[in-house]
Amino acid sequence: MVASLYVLPHRKPSGNVEVCGLHPIRAGVRIRGQQARCAEARSILLMKYLVAILAWLMPVVAWLSNSGLFGPTNRVISDAYPTLIVAAGYAFSIWGPIFVLDLIYGTWQWLDRTHDARLQHARPWTALAFAMTSLWMVVFALEWFWLALVVIWVSLGALLVAAWHVSHTTRHARARWWQWVPLSLHAGWVSLAVFLNVAQVVVAFRLLLVTHMLPWTLVLFAAAAMLVFWTISRLRGNPWYVLAVIWGLLGVYVKQHGSALAGADDAAWTALALAVATLLWSLWCRPFRQQSLDGDRAGG
Structure with a gap:
């Protein structure tokens, strides 16, 4: 796909020549410009391969982790x-669809031959997010909780940037479904998982009271709500991001509603209330409402 540029010494290129095996250009284009195009094409190709490999790596690492290879x-x-x-x-079964959709994304972007600037911008962030997802599964199983906490926050940041590039925002319409659906679902689930990791670090190292966890858990719920609501507004009510968040919150409700831990009932109802609020906020942020508001302003 990427071919080297061959120019005879002491002769000027005449007619049309081929750069990088991609596009013919007319004579007179400088060699430096041609080399830059070659370097860019190689960079894009390498990033395509990297994203595809990392997408396929995640379910493999997950299987190895669940087999107990790395630890508990x-x-x-x-x-x-x-x-x-x-x-x-049962809520963690969402990783199945996430991995399948990420595989579709990784494979399709590798096969895609269109010039998609937004996809190119998203690829480095997607590669980082996929790499951090695999790394987290290893370090968490090893019970390196502080490192796992850093890794999952880096993963979330990369996912949010990647999802923003391909979602419907105030700057651009959403990309093709195989781009925005996988990244949105993945980002939505990790948006809650980061706070679970924070809670587990608190309990593992007894940073706060573990016999009366409700006060600081409510602080985590509040922080999660702020992050989720801000992201939903930035992604204009992205339904796949919202679906993952609500799925996780309902899973928290089910788990805590039957838990014997002190404050579990309050945590359960808080999660359920947050799920309802997330749904309502996403409907408020949907593009059709924003278009209606823009129309009203224009009419006014």
Whole structure:
């Protein structure tokens, strides 16, 4: 796909020549410009391969992690450090659709031959997010909780930037479905997972009271609400991001509603209320409402 540029010494190119094996250009284009195009094409190609490889790597690492290769499984660790913000076990099955959609994204972007500037901008952030997702599964199983906390926050930041590039925002319409659906769903789930990780670090190192966790858990719920609501407004009510968030919050409600921990009932109802608020806020931020408001302003 990427071919080297061949120019005879001491002769000026005449007619049309081919740069990087991609596009013919007319004579007179400087060699430096041609080399820059070659370098850019190679960079794009390498990033395509990197994203595809990392997308396929995630489910492999997940399978190895669940087999106990790196250490205790996530469920074992979660049971060892119980919190008021953890979701029911079934909620974590969302990783199945996330991995499948990420595989579709990774494979499709590798095969895609269109010049998509937004996809190119999203690729480095997507690669970082996928790499951090795999790394988190390893370090969390090893119970390196502080490192896992840093890794998952980096993953979230990269996912939010990547999702913004391909979602419907105030600056651009959403990209093709295989770009914005996978990244939005992944970002939505991790937006809650980061706060679960914070809670587990608090419990593991007893940074705060573990016999009466409700006060600081409510602070985590408030922080999660601010992050989620801000992201929803930036992504204009992105339904796939919202779906992952609500799925996680309902999982927290189910888990805590049947928990014997002190304050679990209050945490359960808080999660349920936050799920309802998330749905309402997403409807408020939907593009059709924004267009209506813009129309009213224009008419006024």
